[in-house]
Amino acid sequence: MANSIEKRKQTLPEKLQQGTGAATDWMQGSQFWTSVFRPGSIFRKGYTDSPRNRSYVIMNSVLYHLHPVKVKRHAVKVSYTLCLGGLSFFLFILLTITGIFLMFFYRPTAAAAWSDIESLHTQVSFGLLVRNMHRWAAHLMVISVFLHMARVFYHGAYKAPREFNWIIGVVLLKLTLLLSFTGYLLPWDQLSLWAVTVGTNMMGFTPVFGDQVRFVLLGGKQIGAETLLRWYVLHVLMLPFVLVIFLAIHFWRVRKDGGISGPL
Amino acid sequence: MTEIPAHLLKRSQAAKSAADGGAGAPAAVSVSDDDGQTIPRSLLEQSQQSGASAPAASGGVATMAPPLMAGPSGNTHRLLTVVKSGSIQDVKASPGDKVHVWPHLLAAEFTAALFITAFTLVFSLFINAPLLELANHNATPNPSKAPWYFLGLQELLTMFDPMIAGVTIPGVVLVLLGFAPYIDRNPSNRPEDRKFAISIQTIHLMFWAVLVIIGSFFRGQGFNFTYPWDTGLHGIFHL
Numbered sequence: 001m002a003n004s005i006e007k008r009k010q011t012l013p014e015k016l017q018q019g020t021g022a023a024t025d026w027m028q029g030s031q032f033w034t035s036v037f038r039p040g041s042i043f044r045k046g047y048t049d050s051p052r053n054r055s056y057v058i059m060n061s062v063l064y065h066l067h068p069v070k071v072k073r074h075a076v077k078v079s080y081t082l083c084l085g086g087l088s089f090f091l092f093i094l095l096t097i098t099g100i101f102l103m104f105f106y107r108p109t110a111a112a113a114w115s116d117i118e119s120l121h122t123q124v125s126f127g128l129l130v131r132n133m134h135r136w137a138a139h140l141m142v143i144s145v146f147l148h149m150a151r152v153f154y155h156g157a158y159k160a161p162r163e164f165n166w167i168i169g170v171v172l173l174k175l176t177l178l179l180s181f182t183g184y185l186l187p188w189d190q191l192s193l194w195a196v197t198v199g200t201n202m203m204g205f206t207p208v209f210g211d212q213v214r215f216v217l218l219g220g221k222q223i224g225a226e227t228l229l230r231w232y233v234l235h236v237l238m239l240p241f242v243l244v245i246f247l248a249i250h251f252w253r254v255r256k257d258g259g260i261s262g263p264l
Numbered sequence: 265m266t267e268i269p270a271h272l273l274k275r276s277q278a279a280k281s282a283a284d285g286g287a288g289a290p291a292a293v294s295v296s297d298d299d300g301q302t303i304p305r306s307l308l309e310q311s312q313q314s315g316a317s318a319p320a321a322s323g324g325v326a327t328m329a330p331p332l333m334a335g336p337s338g339n340t341h342r343l344l345t346v347v348k349s350g351s352i353q354d355v356k357a358s359p360g361d362k363v364h365v366w367p368h369l370l371a372a373e374f375t376a377a378l379f380i381t382a383f384t385l386v387f388s389l390f391i392n393a394p395l396l397e398l399a400n401h402n403a404t405p406n407p408s409k410a411p412w413y414f415l416g417l418q419e420l421l422t423m424f425d426p427m428i429a430g431v432t433i434p435g436v437v438l439v440l441l442g443f444a445p446y447i448d449r450n451p452s453n454r455p456e457d458r459k460f461a462i463s464i465q466t467i468h469l470m471f472w473a474v475l476v477i478i479g480s481f482f483r484g485q486g487f488n489f490t491y492p493w494d495t496g497l498h499g500i501f502h503l
Contacts, residue, residue, distance in 0.1 A: 057366040067369065070362040076369045083376040090377045094384065114398045121395070132388030139503060140384065142413055153444070153465050156453030163445035170442045177413060184411050191502050193399035194408040202410070202417055205430035222401070264454055 066251055074263040080155075081260065084148035088176075089247070091141040098134040099236065106186070108232035110225040113188035138180050145176045157261035165253040168246055175243045182235040188228060196231075197223055394502050407487045407500060415479030416472045422487060437468070 010018075027033055028045035037044045040056020047053060055069045074080055105124055106116045120127035149169060152158060158166035185196045200223070204214045219226030254260065268276075363369075410418050420429035440447065448461050455462060484490035484500050492500070 051364070054364040054366050057370075064366070064370065067365045070364055071369055073361045073363050076363060076372055078372055078376075083372065086373050086376055087380050090380050091384075094381060110399075114395075117395055128392065129385075129388055132391065132393045133384050135393035135503070136387050136391070137384050139412075140380070150465075150469060154455075154462060156458060156461075158445045159448070159451065159453060160445070166445050167442055170438070174438075180413070181411060187395055188399045189394075190396040190399060190403070190405055191394055193401070194405050195411050195502075198408050198410040198418060199414050202414070202421065202426075202430045205426040207427070207431060210431075261453060 068255060068259065071259055072263070075260045080262065082147070082151060084144050084151055088141055088144045088148055091137050091144060092243070092247075094137045095134060095141065096240070098130050098137065101130045102134060103236060108186065108228050110188065110228055113186065113228060117187050117189075138183060142176055142180050145173050149173055155261055155264065159261075162253075162257045162261060165250060165257060168250045168253065172243065172246050172250060175239060175246065179235065179239045179243065182231040182239060185223070185228065185231045186235065193223060196227075396502075406485050407483060409479070409483070409487075409501075412476060412480050412501075412503065416475035418487075419475040419479040419483075 025045075028043075034044070038056070038060035040053045040060045041047065042057070058064045058067055058069045102120070105120045105127065107113065117131070120131060122128075152166070152169065181196070181199060184199075185192045200214055200218060203217070204210045206213060215221070217227075217230065218224075219230050409415060417430065417434060420433060423429065424433075450458060450461065452458060478489075480501050481492045481497065482489055484495045490500070
């Protein structure tokens with residue numbers, strides 16, 4: 001009797017809470033759920049903040065296991081790295097995502113490129129916003145890669161055993177500049193045409209093979225429709241492909257060379 | 265082949281003779297190691313027994329006697345008397361001051377990713393990327409500038425011959441930068457030991473920063489020197 005009175009007193013939010021709790025238990029206990037979330041996942045039933053689970057979180061995740069399970073205490077201080085290498089990588093991811101969006105609306109031909117960008121501004125939902133993000137993230141990435149290099153130098157982190165990773169880093173800096181530079185031409189407006197003209201003229205000063213390199217890159221004596229297609233392919237496919245390979249080596253070597261350097 | 269040090273040889277022989285002589289009363293004999301710690305005979309016996317029973321349990325060679333060289337007179341235990349326990353078990357003398365990546369590092373990285381995304385989003389909401397008129401080969405804008413990160417080079421070109429400004433200086437800089445770890449032989453990474461390297465790098469970075477700033481903001485019509493507050497940024501600088 002008393003029991004039934006108590007049941008009647010239960011309010012609707014309480015009932016809902018009880019219901020969702022039961023549903024969560026049922027879902028987390030299902031075979032599907034336990035097959036998706038590996039031991040140590042914070043979504044798994046009975047996750048507790050134990051050293052063992054903290055290790056499993058890293059080991060059992062395809063993304064996180066780029067990291068070791070543990071790092072030196074000073075390495076997690078933001079004041080030590082300023083997270084500049086990480087920020088460069090996040091910006092690269094952001095640029096990839098926004099870049100894929102832009103590719104849906106852009107044709108790399110002299111006749112269509114500029115008007116595609118213009119209609120992206122006026123006719124595509126969020127088109128202008130995504131293009132802005134792509135452009136500003138690109139400038140930010142150049143800055144963050146540059147600052148990352150300066151940070152690594154000032155910490156003496158290029159010294160043994162990290163000499164080779166420094167060289168990979170210098171290659172990544174050049175690739176970042178090339179990615180930014182090839183993207184600069186794609187809007188096909190006065191700014192991009194003449195900035196790239198000035199830039200590639202400087203390239204032509206290289207002795208012996210300067211003119212040949214310039215000819216191959218431009219697809220002719222001066223910037224034209226062929227240049228646009230070449231730089232588009234370089235920008236969206238070839239340079240990112242090469243960059244990802246060097247990134248993989250860069251990250252792998254950070255671990256193989258004993259984690260980040262320091263403390264000073 | 266390296267020679268076995270005399271003190272180790274002595275210890276190994278002592279252990280062997282102890283094992284041979286003490287076969288009748290195993291519990292009484294013990295082997296002493298370098299630190300003066302003693303390994304009770306019974307423990308050695310126990311480990312030997314469990315070693316012998318393991319294959320039996322797996323069903324392979326149930327009736328086999330202890331392996332020829334693993335018993336009290338074999339190599340294994342004599343080896344154990346030679347090798348200090350700490351050198352096997354404690355590979356890293358001190359594990360160092362370490363923290364778990366989850367949550368300490370991942371939380372910081374997630375915050376940084378969130379911050380940079382939010383910053384880019386908000387910045388993009390208010391400031392639009394430039395889009396000038398359609399490219400026209402017959403209308404050269406004045407001034408014509410390279411992207412900002414190449415303006416240092418363009419600035420150098422106003423001062424030197426292209427062979428020096430466009431090839432020699434950037435070439436030498438890139439080679440020196442790439443080979444910095446092999447040029448800088450100083451093993452220390454403490455700032456007070458690296459005054460020369462830090463000074464050179466600071467001058468180098470400032471050199472480019474100043475050139476990029478001059479090229480971006482102080483070059484107007486015909487790439488002539490101007491003040492941005494005289495001409496305004498419009499027309500002389502685009503991102």
